[in-house]
Amino acid sequence: MSRIDALIAELCPEGVEFKSIGEIAAVGTGSSDRKDAKADGAFPFYVRSQDVFRIDKYEFDEEAILIPGEGGIGEIFHYVSGKYALHQRAYRICFNLAELDTKFAYYYFAVHFKRFILSKAVSATVTSIRKPMITDFCIPIPPLEVQREIVKVLDAFTELEAELEAELEAELEARRRQYKYYRDALLAFSDQDIRWASMAELGEFIRGRRFTKADYVEDGVPCIHYGEIYTRYGTAADTAISHVRSDMAASLRYAKPGDVVVTDVGETVEDVGKAVAWVGSEDVAIHDHCYAFRHSMNPKFVSYCMQTSSFIAEKAKYVARTKVNTLLIGGFSKIRIPVPSLEEQERIVAILDKFDALVNDIAIGLPAEIAARRQQYAYYRDRLLTFKEAA
Template sequence: MSRIDELIAKHCPDGVEFRRLGECVVKNTGGGTPSRSIPSYWDGDIPWASVGDLSVPGNFILTTRASITSKGLKSSPSNIISRGDVIVAVKISPGKMKIAAKDIAINQDLRGLSLHNFINSSFLTYYFQTISIVGNGTIVKGITTDTLERIRVPIPPLEVQREIVKVLDTFTKLEAELEAELEAELEARRRQYQYYRDALLAFRDQDVQWAAMADVGEFFRGRRFTKADYVEDGVGCIHYGEIYTHYGTSTNIVISHVQPEMKPILRFAKPGDVVVTDVGETVEDVGKAVAWMGADDVAIHDHCYAFRHSMNPKFVSYCMQTASFIAEKAKYVARTKINTLLMDGFSKIRIPVPPLEEQERIVSILDKFDALANDISIGLPAEIKARRQQYEHYRDRLLIFRETA
């Protein structure tokens, strides 16, 4: 910070000039998409970027997920953005910005900006990470070119810009290396936890009863509701998609509600039931379970089953996460257009049935391991989150400038 403070005191003691982004741009270029139905337009040697390609770590786009041919380029509004120019999203993630590390064609959700020589492209990219741009639109958020060009950006002297970029590049690299180490450690912890969980629930060399799920409980199917039925405050519900995108081993709260007048036609899971999906994009998703630990009944979708039993609900949910259970479950998944659970076979999968005291003891152990591996508020996930926040705080402080009068 001292080096940068010295440069600011030397070159701009009275503050920093701010300009509209449009005044910093020599050329603002749009993009487009070649016809998807013509194979000769695709898989060529021209990298072609969409908004998803701006999500890669770092300030530069080195590769893209798709490429087009010269025919594809000529057939569409897509344009080549030159190496070193800035690529910015105007739809979906408005304001997200990266620098082209090579000549790249872009789609219609992006703009390519050639900058004047008084602003450094990396400096601008870092600055855009500190501001929030709210797009318009109910389905796809977007901003107009005029709105983009009216965004005001600081223009300190180039020597100051370069020094800030140098510091942030170094800090970003160190933060990324540390985060990679923490991510690797976290993955190792999760594998260790999964191994321990599976070993604990295998009950090897223990005299424990095993029984088919149909022998220790019953399955009740839910009733259909759609997102059009959702309301802010109504009947609490669990949609099948939420089980493999939102919920973990158990939950006592819901994230969705449907209209109260639908209550008579819905079906409900009771507290202690385990709610199971019967469809999914992958075999692992099908049959994924969450123990319902809430105080009241909860409505479930018709692609869900409530497993009603007299066991510890979290114990059952943990059992259904083990590698051995998943391997058995895979035998009863119909691999059609949508992977579907064959409930007659699924209900025959055997699970361990130790005494309730032992179930509770195992749940207590696994809850602690699960929290250490996955809870965002403790352990390594919290450390990763803290490192990101520390970096963002430092970056934002470097890019705050007093504007000239």
């Protein structure tokens, strides 16, 4: 940033002039509605979100900043140059000052506009933007050479940040694919003479009993809700996330330590029949959209088997695709899984646990790494977009 500092020292050492948006821009809304969107439309259609839709007709052909009038207040900004359509509750800010670079103004809005509207609000939140909020906002007008240099730096930062996020996410996806490959290979036993048996031969399925979120308490009977299996639990769990009232204990059904808890409904076919091995030290209540698979195998081995591509493909044959995808437990129990010795089961579980931990470490570390980069970017962006006002 030494070049920018040098330019400021040379061209505007005493500060810069600030002007209100009302002085230097035309501010208005669009006239399109979200129902006007067409998936294959020829022109971008900006609504009240970060997403950009398509539309058949354009309303404007210009360079402008776009912000929603409702939703994402002070968080969502678009820079546009060319033909576009705009939602009727979103604002366009089109500058008529030759000495102002619109992209510079876009970056300045992204940093400072939310603080401005919150400083004028009577409450801690702002649910909608009115035109005077925009027209009263003031923006610095440093020399164009300074503006363009700042835009160049921030464009580069933005591109670098996007590339880094894509690389980190690609690394995580590669590790997941690698893990999936080794898990499937380990549990295929394609080159070994291993007994395979249906789950009905290996154990029994015990259905849970209903409880609702209204029954939840901070401290009570530990329980597993079917929705938590595909949102919050992994391969195995030794501690319940939720609890229900103690006075319900006698009316509930339980998974015992070593059982594998299986969902019988889901939004997708893959969610149906998802499993978590219960390895806690006490019984855990299970919802009536769950089954406890009681058996004598290594519970984590069984849970890993249920994650393989071959098992998921077989499972799909026994899902009723109605309004809610539902598991047909009679057919599901016929799916065969390998039955190696308990020692071999433990060996495979130890290997897969290490892979699982590696992938989870990356998954946990990824948001932290991205957040650190964003914080670094925000620091430099804020510094670049802070100006002393000329006397």
